[in-house]
Amino acid sequence: MKKILLMLALTLGTISYSQEVEFTFTTDGLTDYVITQCEGKTESEIYKKCIEWIKINYNNPNEVILSTIEDKFIRFQGSGGSGLVKYYRHGGIFTPDSRYIIELSIKEGKYKFDLINLETYSGTVWHEADCFFSRNKNCYNSKGEFKKDYKFYNEISDYFNKINLSLKEKVLGSDEKW
Template sequence: MKKVILTAFLFFSIYSYSQSTEFVLNKDGFTDYLVIDAPQKSASMLYEKTIEWINKTYNNPREVIKANIKDDYVRLEGIKSDLYCYSPLGLPVCFDVRYQIEVSFKDNKYKFDIAQLEEYVKPSQYTSGGWRGLMTDNSTSGFFKKDGSIKGGYKNYLQNIPDYFNNLQKSLSDYINSTGMQAQKKDW
């Protein structure tokens, strides 16, 4: 019986530590989603705080929210200018990135899921341009050498992608936990 309990404890410990707490981009891929604990917060409260956060964070919140089901999930779409860069000949070439994030809610936790990433390629004589998948199928092999190190042209820029989404998720978490942006009181 002790062995069964010990095995169950070890399995639970390994599982709980395997949950990502921040987005990471490496040769194995890009973190798919994060599950964030929100103790003593109902799914309804998490939903309401997320809608408030979107309204305060984005310039055009009605255009940003692409779908929502009350107390279940919100899908939003945003664009970040010059988020994805590389430096083929020492000069940076940057691309705007369009993303979709789904935030799903359960009592005491929410899931922050990057559902889609696309880069904008400007039209040229070689390409018609437009939005195209970035890290499609979670493939990041083009950014890394076989030994796992970052290819030279991406070295100074690749961390921008996970940093941006980590900061965005932290902003939401802070708002939910009331340590971030607060409603401004207007003294009349």
């Protein structure tokens, strides 16, 4: 009986602490965040590599970095330009300018990649991208698939998975000596 209870406790513990490793879209919206494992890396190493990655990949790193707490946290803003968010409207593809905010929370051996905001520009004002945070059920058909207007939304998760993969490669990579 003790063995059964122990196995049950271990199984439930594993299930309750499972973490997303990739962004995906469901009828609840985009995955809230992903956890990226960086075995053998300290908080300081991860933090420094994340800052280096931002400085390499963004044109104005001092402007896109919104907030930092050394070795613990980085918040930065990026631009997806026109093409990150696509809508199918009136027989064609509409690609508004877009911008996003990502928070990186750093712990020993891992970081949390949290996409906290995604906005599109309507020509006069920035507003939250449809179906993204609001979990707008009007974006989906009865089968739980995106309606025609939003059929490109799965590309958004691919976009942020590629960003996170690039960041992970920087964090895990060794510094090359010239």
